[in-house]
Amino acid sequence: MDVRYAISLVLNAHLPFVGGGMARKDESEAGGAGSGEEGWFFEALSETYLPLLEVFDRLEGDHIPFRLGISLSPLLCQMMSDAALLKKYLSYMDRQIEFGRRELERTAGRPELHKLAKLYFDRAVDRRILFTGRYEGNLLKVFDRYRRKGKIEILGSSATHAFLPFLCPYPESLQAQIEAAIPYYRYRFGRQPQGFWLPELGWIGELESCLRSYNFSYTIVDSHGFVFGKPAPLRGTFHPVKTPAGLFVLARDFYAARDIDRMPGEGPYRDNNRDVGYELAPEDIAPFLAEAGERRQTGFKYWRTPSPEGEKTVYENETAQAAAVEHARSFLEARYGRLEEAAKYMREVPLSLCACDADSLGRFWYEGPCFLEALFRLGAGYREIRFMTPSEYLFKQDLSALEVSTPDFSSAGFNGYAETWLDSSNDWMYRHVVRSLDRMVELAERFPDDTGLKERSLNQAAREILLVQSSDWPRMLYRQESTEYAHNQIESALHNFTTIYEALGSNYISTEWLTGVERRRNVFPHINYRVFRRKR
Numbered sequence: 001m002d003v004r005y006a007i008s009l010v011l012n013a014h015l016p017f018v019g020g021g022m023a024r025k026d027e028s029e030a031g032g033a034g035s036g037e038e039g040w041f042f043e044a045l046s047e048t049y050l051p052l053l054e055v056f057d058r059l060e061g062d063h064i065p066f067r068l069g070i071s072l073s074p075l076l077c078q079m080m081s082d083a084a085l086l087k088k089y090l091s092y093m094d095r096q097i098e099f100g101r102r103e104l105e106r107t108a109g110r111p112e113l114h115k116l117a118k119l120y121f122d123r124a125v126d127r128r129i130l131f132t133g134r135y136e137g138n139l140l141k142v143f144d145r146y147r148r149k150g151k152i153e154i155l156g157s158s159a160t161h162a163f164l165p166f167l168c169p170y171p172e173s174l175q176a177q178i179e180a181a182i183p184y185y186r187y188r189f190g191r192q193p194q195g196f197w198l199p200e201l202g203w204i205g206e207l208e209s210c211l212r213s214y215n216f217s218y219t220i221v222d223s224h225g226f227v228f229g230k231p232a233p234l235r236g237t238f239h240p241v242k243t244p245a246g247l248f249v250l251a252r253d254f255y256a257a258r259d260i261d262r263m264p265g266e267g268p269y270r271d272n273n274r275d276v277g278y279e280l281a282p283e284d285i286a287p288f289l290a291e292a293g294e295r296r297q298t299g300f301k302y303w304r305t306p307s308p309e310g311e312k313t314v315y316e317n318e319t320a321q322a323a324a325v326e327h328a329r330s331f332l333e334a335r336y337g338r339l340e341e342a343a344k345y346m347r348e349v350p351l352s353l354c355a356c357d358a359d360s361l362g363r364f365w366y367e368g369p370c371f372l373e374a375l376f377r378l379g380a381g382y383r384e385i386r387f388m389t390p391s392e393y394l395f396k397q398d399l400s401a402l403e404v405s406t407p408d409f410s411s412a413g414f415n416g417y418a419e420t421w422l423d424s425s426n427d428w429m430y431r432h433v434v435r436s437l438d439r440m441v442e443l444a445e446r447f448p449d450d451t452g453l454k455e456r457s458l459n460q461a462a463r464e465i466l467l468v469q470s471s472d473w474p475r476m477l478y479r480q481e482s483t484e485y486a487h488n489q490i491e492s493a494l495h496n497f498t499t500i501y502e503a504l505g506s507n508y509i510s511t512e513w514l515t516g517v518e519r520r521r522n523v524f525p526h527i528n529y530r531v532f533r534r535k536r
Helices: 036-061 074-080 083-106 111-134 139-148 171-179 182-189 207-213 223-227 254-265 282-288 317-343 368-379 390-395 428-446 452-468 472-479 483-506 511-520
Strands: 005-013 068-072 152-155 218-221 248-251 351-357 385-387
Touching (some): 005 036, 005 317, 005 390, 036 074, 036 368, 139 182, 218 390, 248 390, 254 317, 368 385, 428 483, 452 483
Parallel strands (some): 218 248
């Protein structure tokens, strides 16, 4: 290898399912502002994924080399290709533009706010044109274009971002999570990914043989699970290992992840928690006011992150962008220093794998795209450092000489050992999930070759089981964030599944009811319920 140090950036692109629950009214179809949960998706498109692709465009246009990995979860991919949801997104952008015109008038007498209002208005207009024009409303196609150019590597993941260690005792559920996802990647990107992103970085030793059986080459675990592997890797987290089953495992750089997490609070950055949609009078935010008077995010945020004394000051975009560039410089220097020190104790090229959620460099950190772009531009000036995708780095190693080790049980989240996904706030759900899973396997065995309405019912039952296994719901309950929505999604999935199970037992199901559920919860339209059958 003609380089001394390697850095690999990996972004986890995922959002919770924002489909309808059993008692939710589709506000957007009724002329309202749409559900608040759909707003998560709209904000992610506008503040994470469109800016990310704009960064790619600018870097490529300026001939700046860049490489990164991105895990596109099947749920996010489906939302990005859902025609009805994208139509609502265009409506959201139109409301944002309309609101921007009102803000330009309202802030005309306050130059600092007016300057920001014009910035947000112009960006809303530009991004609508970019989305509908250059990108033709198909962001997955753009990601795939950069993949084919070798600029990015797309990693696979489980169907509904389930916390996989909890599914290992139930092999039919584990196989369903993976077998429902693989055909989707082949359909969207023409091939199965080499790498597998573990949702919530949840790892347990039993996963190695499962991932290898589905032809995944490598995965990524958190640093503490890696260094406590058996046996402990001699090169620490700076070099991959190989499990006894032949799965390559890379470790997330703990210090890089920590630095990215704390940067948004260490500069003159925009305060993402203060949106004028929650501050102005109802008549001033009419485009973003739901039918019941519920307020929504508008994207117009005028205040910078509070100082330690709690002082509120107007956000200055130029100052924040300059701070993001300096943070990129210090981040790169810190990685260089650690890699330089590690290189003294190993013959191989040391790796720093920086993995984080994509929203950490966008929706949750407005200046994140600027940080990312500056990182690649500054990195081009380092002759000894090269940015690589994970598989590119692995390809340049002597794989036969890798240490053999099995990482220890570990996860992301509080304390790093699955506490976020199993504690007193969410443990109640698992007994119902396991009971329904047993029934799903029973249905798949009892009706192996059914067609017509019965097959539709069985396929919908499979969707509900996959959806209730999403790691998003227990995480929301643990963090006490959107708990009503999480409860609604869990209860909806279990209710719908139980209704189908009992209907199949009585040999009658309402076609009208089933059609409504299929419309609201339309993930994996080509799913085959037989993925839940036992392996012979």
